[in-house]
Amino acid sequence: MDTQRIVRTFTEYYEQRGHRRVTGSTLLPPPGDPVLFTTSGMHPLTPYLEGRPHPLGRRLVNVQRCLRTTDLEEVGDRTHLTVFEMLGTWSLGDYEGPTSLEWGYGLLTEGFGVDPRLLCATVFGGDDRTGPDTASLDLWERLGVPVERTVEDNWWDNGPTGPCGPDSEIFLWTGTTPPESTPTRDGRWVEVWNHVTMRYRRLDDGSLMPLPQRNVDTGLGLERLAAVLQGRDSVFDCDVFEPWRRLVPPLWPLDEPSFRLVGDHLRAAVVVLGDGVRPANSGRGYVPRRLVRRLLTVLLRDDPSRTLADLPVELIGHTLDRFGQSAGAGPVREVLLDEERRFGRLLERGRRVLDRPRFRGPLGEDDYRYLHDTHGLPRELVRGLRGQ
Ligand code: SER
Numbered sequence: 195m196d197t198q199r200i201v202r203t204f205t206e207y208y209e210q211r212g213h214r215r216v217t218g219s220t221l222l223p224p225p226g227d228p229v230l231f232t233t234s235g236m237h238p239l240t241p242y243l244e245g246r247p248h249p250l251g252r253r254l255v256n257v258q259r260c261l262r263t264t265d266l267e268e269v270g271d272r273t274h275l276t277v278f279e280m281l282g283t284w285s286l287g288d289y290e291g292p293t294s295l296e297w298g299y300g301l302l303t304e305g306f307g308v309d310p311r312l313l314c315a316t317v318f319g320g321d322d323r324t325g326p327d328t329a330s331l332d333l334w335e336r337l338g339v340p341v342e343r344t345v346e347d348n349w350w351d352n353g354p355t356g357p358c359g360p361d362s363e364i365f366l367w368t369g370t371t372p373p374e375s376t377p378t379r380d381g382r383w384v385e386v387w388n389h390v391t392m393r394y395r396r397l398d399d400g401s402l403m404p405l406p407q408r409n410v411d412t413g414l415g416l417e418r419l420a421a422v423l424q425g426r427d428s429v430f431d432c433d434v435f436e437p438w439r440r441l442v443p444p445l446w447p448l449d450e451p452s453f454r455l456v457g458d459h460l461r462a463a464v465v466v467l468g469d470g471v472r473p474a475n476s477g478r479g480y481v482p483r484r485l486v487r488r489l490l491t492v493l494l495r496d497d498p499s500r501t502l503a504d505l506p507v508e509l510i511g512h513t514l515d516r517f518g519q520s521a522g523a524g525p526v527r528e529v530l531l532d533e534e535r536r537f538g539r540l541l542e543r544g545r546r547v548l549d550r551p552r553f554r555g556p557l558g559e560d561d562y563r564y565l566h567d568t569h570g571l572p573r574e575l576v577r578g579l580r581g582q
Contacts, residue, residue, distance in 0.1 A: 195306065196433045197279075197420045201257055204281045204414070207301045208255040213283060216250060218258040218518075220469040221277075222478075230478045231261040231466075234352065235282030236392070236411045242286050243357045243392055245406035252288035257281055257416070259465060259517050263481060266488075270454040272421075272428040273384055276462035276485065279416040279517075287407025291391040292333040294410040295362055298387055299337055302364070306423055310339070312367040316377055318360030319343030323402060327391070330362040342376040350390040350411075355398055357405060361390040366422050384422060387414040430454050434516065441506045452492050459489035460505070461513050467526045468519035473533050475570075486533045491578050502527075502534045544571045544579050 195203070205215055219238040221231045232238065235258035242248040260280050268274040285294060295315075302308045315334045320326030326343070334341045351358035367373040369382035377383040392409040394402040420432040429435075430453070438457045442448070448456060463485040473483040493500045510530075511523040547553065547569050553561060557576070565571040 195420075195423050197416055200306070200416060200420055200423065201279075201281065203305050204301065205255050205257070207297075207305050208253075208283050211253070211297060213253040213255040214250040216254050216256040218256050221259055221261050221466060222469060222471070229353065230481065231263075232258065233260050233262050233264075234258075235260065235280040235413050236284070236352070236357070236390075239284060239286075239411075240357060243284075243405065243409050243411065244395065245287075248286055252286045254284040254286070255282065261462065261466065261481070263484075269458045270451050273415075273418050275417055275429055276458050277465045278418075278429075281414040281416055281419075283410075283412045285410040287409060289410065290329065290408065291327070291362065291389060291410055292329050294389050294412055295330060295333050295364075296337070298364060298389060298412065299339070302366075302387075306419075308366060308423075310337075312373060314340045314342070314365045314367065314373065314377055314383055315362055316342045316344055316348055316365070317362045318348035319345050321345050321349075324360060324394075327360045327362065330360075330389075330391075334362075340376075342378060344378060347378065350388065350392075351396060354400075355396050357392050357409075357411075358394050358396050358402075359390050359392040361388050363388050368422060384418065386419050386422065387412060428454075430457060437509055437512050441509055445504055445506070446493060446497075446500055448492075448496075452495075455492050456489045459485040460509070463489075463530065464510050464513045464526055465517050465519070467529050468514050468517060468521040470521070472529065473536075482529075483533060486530065487537055487575065490534060490537055491575075502530050505530070540570065540575070541579070543569060544575060547571065548576065548579055 209215065219232065223229055223232050223237055235256060236243060248254065258280050259277060261277050263276065266276060269276055302313065303310050317330045318327040331341060348361050348363065350361040363385050364387040365377045365383040365385050367382060368384050374380065377385065390411045392411045393405055395405055396402055417429040417432055417434055421429045424432055426432050435457060442453060442457065463482045466482045471478050471482060473479050507523045507527055510526050514521055514523060514526065547565065562573050562576065565576055566573065
């Protein structure tokens with residue numbers, strides 16, 4: 195089942211259950227939102243989770259592109275991507291968590307054909323402020339799905355303040371032997387779907403205030419589910435990466451970790467630029483700049499003659515199309531090439547500066563600060579140039 199069919203199956207299943215499809219937003223959160231990028235499908239819906247009536251009603255479904263830089267260091271493993279698509283459903287003060295979980299179970303097993311014996315769930319076990327999520331626990335027991343209780347792992351929030359609540363996560367077994375152990379103890383359990391009972395707002399002082407309505411917010415990572423359903427070992431092997439697998443190796447023969455980093459970062463940079471963000475030294479614009487520099491560092495390590503000018507424009511176009519972006523592959527390519535030239539100049543300057551006797555030995559915090567503030571050389575780059 196390819197990703198497009200997964201999206202269709204998902205949305206139709208929820209439309210049949212009274213959900214209306216909301217068009218996904220760009221990666222840029224609405225004005226006034228404290229975060230730089232949309233990190234979850236619920237983001238653009240925050241006002242409605244907090245009580246404002248949604249024009250399409252109380253049951254919603256959508257596909258939302260998300261960007262998570264907190265996972266940057268994890269990129270390259272089997273399950274994390276910087277930019278990914280999240281399939282989401284919402285009950286805005288309508289049905290409760292167990293209904294959401296039961297529908298989720300139905301879709302996975304009947305709609306997507308997952309063997310129920312390969313499922314496991316986690317639920318919130320309770321802490322000193324909030325009781326255990328017995329409703330979800332009962333539901334899973336009734337369905338015969340093994341459950342693990344946790345505390346921190348089953349509390350979802352979007353930062354120090356804002357809507358939050360206990361969640362129940364659904365995991366799929368990806369091992370080649372029969373399922374064993376539990377999600378927190380065995381990485382072969384892959385989390386695919388999070389169902390949050392979003393009924394609190396955390397205030398500045400850390401206290402929890404009940405929201406005017408009890409919501410359910412669910413999010414399912416599309417590429418991750420696709421990889422599992424397609425029997426692939428990693429998100430980098432699902433159908434989304436087919437053109438990357440076909441076109442990149444003949445151009446740049448990279449080992450697998452480097453391929454993953456370069457593919458992930460290039461794809462993410464294209465989507466961010468496709469949403470109109472321009473590289474800069476701080477704020478939102480620093481994200482594409484950092485992505486391009488990280489991927490160029492890997493690309494140039496083995497062969498300094500490599501250049502993004504060789505990147506098939508088809509890969510840029512394919513990515514923009516997938517995310518329904520109309521920015522145009524040509525202009526996005528120009529920004530990437532501009533960044534590459536800028537990075538080249540920075541590297542040259544960095545080499546000259548680091549050649550000075552003062553910087554030949556071990557560097558202290560003062561050196562890093564000076565190199566950054568006076569010469570614009572970030573620590574990451576300095577370490578790269580010094581081969582650390
Ligand atoms: N907000 C939850 C998450 O991002 C569910 O959508 O995991």
